[in-house]
Amino acid sequence: MDCIVDFDSTIYFGNYLQNDTNGDGDVNELDSKDPIEWEVLSVEDGKVLLMSVMNIDAREFDIRSNVTWKNSELRTWLNQTFFNTAFSINEQSAIIDNTIVTKGEVLLGTEDISTTDKVYVPSYQDVINPEYGFDYEEYEDSSRLAFNTHYTATKAGMFAGGESDVYWLRNNGQDGNLMAVTMYGALMYQMPTDTVCGIRPMILVDANK
Numbered sequence: 001m002d003c004i005v006d007f008d009s010t011i012y013f014g015n016y017l018q019n020d021t022n023g024d025g026d027v028n029e030l031d032s033k034d035p036i037e038w039e040v041l042s043v044e045d046g047k048v049l050l051m052s053v054m055n056i057d058a059r060e061f062d063i064r065s066n067v068t069w070k071n072s073e074l075r076t077w078l079n080q081t082f083f084n085t086a087f088s089i090n091e092q093s094a095i096i097d098n099t100i101v102t103k104g105e106v107l108l109g110t111e112d113i114s115t116t117d118k119v120y121v122p123s124y125q126d127v128i129n130p131e132y133g134f135d136y137e138e139y140e141d142s143s144r145l146a147f148n149t150h151y152t153a154t155k156a157g158m159f160a161g162g163e164s165d166v167y168w169l170r171n172n173g174q175d176g177n178l179m180a181v182t183m184y185g186a187l188m189y190q191m192p193t194d195t196v197c198g199i200r201p202m203i204l205v206d207a208n209k
Contacts, residue, residue, distance in 0.1 A: 009040050011048075013205065014086040016056055018149040019161075027151045027161075036086060038203075041132040047096065048205045051122060051132075055148045055167050055198030057082070058155035061178050062193045069102045069120070069170040070113050072193075078119040078201060094209035095119070102170050119201050124171045124179055124187065126202070144185035146200050156196050159183070166191070167198035 015033035022031055038050035062073045069075055087095065095118050102123055104111045127144050128136045135141040150161030159165045166188075169179040173189035180191040191197060 010037050010053060011040060011050070012037055013050065013203075014088075014091055016086045017151045018054070018056070020150060027154055039133070041126075041202075043207070046207050048207050049132075049202070050205060051126075051202045052200045053146070055146045055152045055158075055165055055200060056086075057199045058148075058152050058158050058165075058196050059199065060194045060196055061168055061191075065176040065193050067193055068113055068172060070115050072170075074121065074168065074199070075115070075117065075170075078121070078199070079117055082201065083119050090209075092118075094206050096204040096206055098204040104172070119203055121168045121170050121199060122202055124169055127169065127181060127187070138187040140182075140184040140186045142185055144181050145183075146181070146198060148198065152198060158196065158198065165198050167200050 012035035014036045016036050017027065017029070017031060018034040020027050020031060024030070036056060037053040039053055041049040041051055059074065059077065083092065097116050097118055099114060099116045100120060102113045103125060104113070126132060127134050128138065130136050134143045145164045146167050148158055148161050148163055148165050152158055153161040164183045166180050166182050169181060171179040173179045173191065175190060177190045177192055180188050180197055182188055
């Protein structure tokens with residue numbers, strides 16, 4: 001990563017389909033990729049934690065209910081398809097295998113789950129962490145808003161490009177559903193796993209590479 005990064009700033013890293021670059025009125029594979037903008041959540045010992053500013057894509061968490069992040073289709077897609085599509089070989093080498101913990105729910109009797117990922121979606125704990133710039137309350141908050149790219153807007157049920165929209169969290173919610181952040185920046189606990197929701201990837205990057 002050949003740039004200086006500071007907490008509470010944004011940087012560009014990787015490229016992904018986002019806009020109608022050829023002016024034909026559609027956003028599809030005929031268009032060119034644009035740089036991905038990331039929020040810098042933390043910088044420590046040369047490691048930079050990033051979350052995409054926009055809902056960079058949208059898809060189901062899984063077609064099955066009662067799944068966890070560990071065995072979800074979304075996790076597989078992010079660490080394979082998205083990773084290989086969005087990042088060059090040099091950029092891939094800078095992304096760190098990060099061991100993350102997805103907290104269980106005491107009331108549901110679910111255990112914490114540890115996984116090692118290059119790309120993942122935020123957790124409930126991430127989006128209420130004031131050290132990352134978020135409000136610790138669960139209610140509507142502008143710090144948690146994410147807006148669709150024009151490409152994301154082409155996915156079923158998503159709002160127009162530039163509008164705020166719902167995006168996935170990786171924690172299990174209630175009744176076999178998942179948690180998500182609403183288009184108003186509030187937290188919800190009952191998003192069906194087969195719903196198409198926005199995706200805000202997170203990555204940990206070695207700033208010295």
